[in-house]
Amino acid sequence: MRGAIAARLAVCAGVAGLIAAAMAVVFELGGFSSEAVLTDVAATAELPWWYGAGTAVGVFIWAAMSACCLLTGWILHGLGEPAEGRYLLVTGVLLAGLCFDDALQLHEAAFLKAGLSQLQIYAVYGLIALAWAWRYRARLLASDRLLLAASVGALSFSVLLDVGDSGVVEEEYFKLLGIALGLVYWAGECRRALLGRLSDGGEADLARG
Numbered sequence: 195m196r197g198a199i200a201a202r203l204a205v206c207a208g209v210a211g212l213i214a215a216a217m218a219v220v221f222e223l224g225g226f227s228s229e230a231v232l233t234d235v236a237a238t239a240e241l242p243w244w245y246g247a248g249t250a251v252g253v254f255i256w257a258a259m260s261a262c263c264l265l266t267g268w269i270l271h272g273l274g275e276p277a278e279g280r281y282l283l284v285t286g287v288l289l290a291g292l293c294f295d296d297a298l299q300l301h302e303a304a305f306l307k308a309g310l311s312q313l314q315i316y317a318v319y320g321l322i323a324l325a326w327a328w329r330y331r332a333r334l335l336a337s338d339r340l341l342l343a344a345s346v347g348a349l350s351f352s353v354l355l356d357v358g359d360s361g362v363v364e365e366e367y368f369k370l371l372g373i374a375l376g377l378v379y380w381a382g383e384c385r386r387a388l389l390g391r392l393s394d395g396g397e398a399d400l401a402r403g
Contacts, residue, residue, distance in 0.1 A: 248366050249296065255373045256293035259380050260286045266384035273391055281330055282384065288326060289380075316353055341379045348372030 221227075263286030271279030295301055301315045327334060334342065349372030355365040 248370065249299075252366075252370055252373055253293060253297045255370075255377050256289060256296055259373070259377050260289035260293055262286075262377075262380055262384050263289060266387060270387060270391060275387075275391055278387055278391075281333055282387065284326070285330075285380070288322070312357060316357065337383055338379060341375060341382070345372050345375035345379055348375060 263282045267279045267282030267284075267286055269279075270282065273279075301312065301319075348368045352365050352368035352372060355361070355368065
């Protein structure tokens with residue numbers, strides 16, 4: 195009992211330490227104002243509450259996709275399915291990166307100020323996506339390819355509109371469409387993976403019985 199309590203306290207202390215370290219890096223080394231970083235943008239600028247609502251919804255969907263994959267991957271890894279678990283954990287980490295990019299608009303501001311062009315940024319993202327797709331091509335081909343293609347196609351068209359400085363409404367529409375389809379796809383894949391593992395486990399229990 196004491197060991198379990200100590201482990202949980204250590205986890206709490208570790209999370210608190212990570213947050214404190216991240217804040218120290220941002221505020222002290224980065225030179226950013228704590229109020230500027232921590233205060234809500236709309237409230238600070240006295241804007242209506244619905245400003246940036248489309249981006250916020252997109253961030254929520256990215257976060258849901260990432261959490262779904264990370265949690266399922268963690269569970270599968272614990273159930274003795276390291277390959278499937280690793281696949282979903284890696285996918286969840288990559289989706290979390292896209293979530294942070296969308297939330298902080300890194301490709302629109304931070305990376306551009308670092309000297310990278312928007313085309314270069316998207317090229318790097320594309321290469322990472324291609325490397326991931328090639329590594330897990332067998333799993334992707336065995337999944338719902340039509341839904342995956344629809345999601346990737348909508349997101350790709352959104353990127354083309356962004357690079358071409360086309361209409362904001364059209365770009366955001368296809369981005370939201372792509373990530374919404376992505377959520378449906380990954381929720382389905384995670385459900386399939388969990389149900390498949392539970393089914394295999396149940397059959398094994400019956401065989402042993």
